[in-house]
Amino acid sequence: MRKDIDIRKFLANNIVPIIFIVLCAVCIPLAGYSGQYLVSQIITRIMRNSFLVLSLLIPIMAGMGLNFGMTLGAMAGQIGIIFITAWNVVGIPGLLLAAIIATPIAALLGWFCGKMLNMAKGREMITSYMISFFMNGVYQLVVLYGMGPVIPLHSDQVILPRGYGVRNTIDLISVRQSVDNFWALTIGGVKIPLLTIILIALLCVVIIWFRKTKLGQDMRAVGQDMEVAREAGIKVERTRILAIVISTIFAAYGMILYLSNMGTLNTYNSHSQIGMFSIAALLVGGASVSRASIKNVFLGIILFHLMFILAPQAGRELMGQAQIGEFFRVFISYGVITLSLVLYEIRERREKAESAKAIAAQQKEAKA
Amino acid sequence: MSEMTKPLLEMQSVSKEYNGNPVLKDVNFTLKEGEVLGLVGENGAGKSTLMNILFGMDVIQQTGGYGGKVLIDGKEVKFASPLDALNAGIGMVHQEFSLLPGFTAAENILLNREPENRSVLSLVFGPRANTIDRKTLQKKAIDAITKLGVSLDSDMLVSEMPVGHKQFTEISREISKSSIRLLVLDEPTAVLSEKEAEMLLKAIRNLSAQGIAVIFITHRLQEILDVCNKVIVMRDGRIISELEAEKTSIPEMAKLMVGREVSASASSKREEKKLSDDIVLSVKNLWVDMPGETVKDVNLEVHKGEFLGIGGLAGQGKIGIPNGIMGLYPSGGKVVLNGKEIPLGDTRACLDSSIAFVSEDRRGVGLLLDESLEWNIAFPAMQIQNKFLKKYLGGLIKWRDQGAIKAVTDKYIKQLQIKCTSSKQKAKELSGGNQQKICLAKAFALEPKLLFVSEPTRGIDVGAKALVLQALKEYNSKLGVTIVMISSELEELRQCCDRIAIVTDGAISGILPASRPSEDFGMLMVGKSKKEAN
């Protein structure tokens, strides 16, 4: 009896990852990729995305939900990359310089986002989502019109022939894979980029360490109950802003790593896509609006990107159209976010309904 | 040496008024180290105001400060904020828990006072980058728990604790502050089981033995006798009496709490009305899950045409009764109106069978603050009884009849003397008393056979109070509508009602005619049944 309930609870709490495991299990034979190909692809994706997804953990800890504003960090990272490409700083020093440029921009944007979210308590997610849209406009204003005349950049590689504005796509040949190739092993035909792994591991360690700090503890407190935390003398607003600032800065670094791995920058698209994909990946890994762990990050990236690789091929095999697979994976990314949000809300509500049952039971008990 | 003889806390003729209404008058008392002081009084007697003054709460400064002096160790203090009070060694445990459910007891006890390990990183990122020293945190928490002398697992999550342990966690948090010398406990046993309450009383004795003074606010008078050195009874903002706990008794305290000199209004009480034999409403085994006002097992019969009062102390569940019957909170049991059972949790069914309800929560439940008075008054009658509607196309289109709505609103504005600029004014712009009248008008417009009125005079001024009560009395006597009024003010109930039921611990502890002396009700309120009292 008890076991029965436990299994049901386990299923209910992990429904999203389970759906994904089943989907992947169905798609793997359909797509017919070799195991080696899949493994190397998955490793590439983990290297590419985990830094970005990890950046989402801290705001969740502070009770601010999924930080759709991570897009702001991605924008900052892209601005850094645009600069170093224009100045032609190559390799790892180039990426470092990009990170140095991106940090203050990300901090500023994060601070702005945090301020806004403090004004919209209780609807952080939709607000951070709208901030990412709003800032996208500002970003375009800067990059499309400001770069060239206002911000002096004169590289043909970066600037459009008309003399201002950044090109739609920038080839990042000078920094491409420079982190991944710096110190890489090949095992059984699969490339293992050690430096990237070290960087990601380092971030994981930082996050684990961060949870143990005073600030981390304060964030957990604020995340659970702002009023109680305030009464205890914790500076609630400041703590929340810090959570967003840190997340935004990490997202900026994550974006720089991502771009160097990809080797091309889609100036006007990369950042908005990356926000959605990172959040979807985290949720696929079993995270919820209020709880997420490093385990969720990696499980999520593996499952989500496995799906991503498989879907078009599976679609082609099944329906004769690769496009169906493409649309299917878009649907899955949005659907998974919708499902997670809805399940989270319903679960919250159910917990509140429990107390009524307790009283009815008490009355019965008292009578018996 | 003379410092030692000075009392820890002394209040000298402390007084306070809100907008010209005195709520505290000439309060004097002293408290020595390790002494346990019991503070009793009805709701609104001034206990909370007194504690707010002691703690330098913002609300006191914002409303013009207080009169008299508060002395600690013989020196006058004026706390500008609760933080100052904490620094002076005064801690308070409030009725509502202020705990984080996902933290362990230890983490809650030392919230924002966690011991830290310095690290190199904190030189770069500032002190908040220090890691938390879990070992010391555990140790400190366990120290505080031991000092309190209760059994509490410091690693247990608050969300998994029984309510008593939550209370102990709260108290341990205050104890863990090294400077603590005076602890104020505001009704700490209200939520506890008997066993847990016993443990708490033992803990209070422990603290007292360690030289920590305690102010213990409670409605359970037995506990006062068990644990306190002395008792202060407050009524209407005054200290009525200061008693040695050893020399007093429950009846004496109860009488002092509620007993008023026979005032003019009470003596001119309405003549006794003969109760009709018809039972309008019968309630059996009602439970209601209303946070803070849980009803556990209420059985009640209301006679036709009567004005029934329901009294009792705050938090005992009296307010939960109408809210549960009307289906505003999850409830269960059996409610029969005029021989027909009403399904619980179905507001519409209640309203359809001519029950109306004026909620205690005017702004939250009672009013559409952003809409006009017309809407507020006409809305339920329009929705439930299809009044104030013009019908077109054979009733297919039910159009709001602005004329009829305005007429009925103006009628009640006149009848209840509602002060407003027009019937189009928004409800939020009215004063509390006038808002209350709107709520009454809304219920009257339904022309109910049975009317529940919950706390109709809460938070309104004296003039409006009299008007509201008068309107209710007339409604009962002239139209013969059965009224059940829930109020925390016993005098008010005694003025209006035929019978008064007292609710204690989620159940009716007794029903008496309103003409009985107030100490009888006092005894019922503090949880002594009739036979025990006599």
Add this chain to the structure above:
Amino acid sequence: MEKVRSFLASFGLPRLIIAGFLLLLFIVAPFVGIRVGASISDTLARFGMNSIMVLAMVPMIHSGCGLNFGLPLGIISGLLGATLSIETGVTGPLSFLLAILYSTPFALIFGWGYGKLLNRVKGSEMMIATYVGFSSVAFMSIMWLILPYSSPTMVWGYSGSGLRTTISTDGFYSQILHNFLCLKVGTIEISFGEILFFALFAFIIWAFLHTKTGTAMTAVGSNPIFARASGISVDRQRTLSVIMSTWLGALGILCYQQGYGFIQLYQGPMYMAMPAVSAILIGGASVNKASIPNVIIGTILYQGIVTMTPSVMNNIIHTDMSEVLRIIVSNGMILYALTRKSGASR
């Protein structure tokens, strides 16, 4: 000074800036060689195309469901109606009526389900609505490929299956409302057809809000606990409002298609909620209060800015940054509404 401040507070600074900006554009326009008449006609035409989608915000705001970021769901119902109508091969005005007719059952069913869902997630409606919209657009993208449509005007020519990304409504209902009662006053072209069409539905909504049920809906939005204590089924009112909003969304997109001349499928409806949301906010609505005048003023201001900025900007600085400005203005407006303390006092 006090008066000015209270006026500013009630009108909202951003709204004032936008109105002022639009006025400025109209003043500047003649000096930089833009024909104002054409601009006004353009603005009015866009008003006709977009106003019903903005109107679709009203019922949900009234019942307290917040801004309808799930508008794409209504749009999809409209798209289904449009494609089905064309599939039948009927042309002319009748095809428009058919499109409305076919889209209605979809809108009712989708709206009902969407309403039920929103009832279970009270408090987070807007976020979930956004993603319901996105998911449904993505899902329908698959469906457009699979569904067995066969009309040659709609299906990809080379493969013979799957709908095109854009389908022309030429010969079906393109400009059908626009050309109805279209008058020319000087240089200004006013299409009374579109305006009347909008007026009809605006009147229906206005009238609905004056009925018993409409009153209940407003009360639910104003204070759901009050409504519940007055015996109103809050969930039912909310569901009803969502169905209405969804249906208006379907009508809105049909109206848009007739003015625009094309049906946009696949990812087309993805971001269509944003302009409508920000238009009603610009018109003076808040997250939980909206009226018909808000719809009219908002649509005119929003569409005015959208039409005027590109031409004026282009003529002044020879750069078209209107799209970017539009993104900043419309999303900034939504952000402003979200970060303000909830409009109503509860």
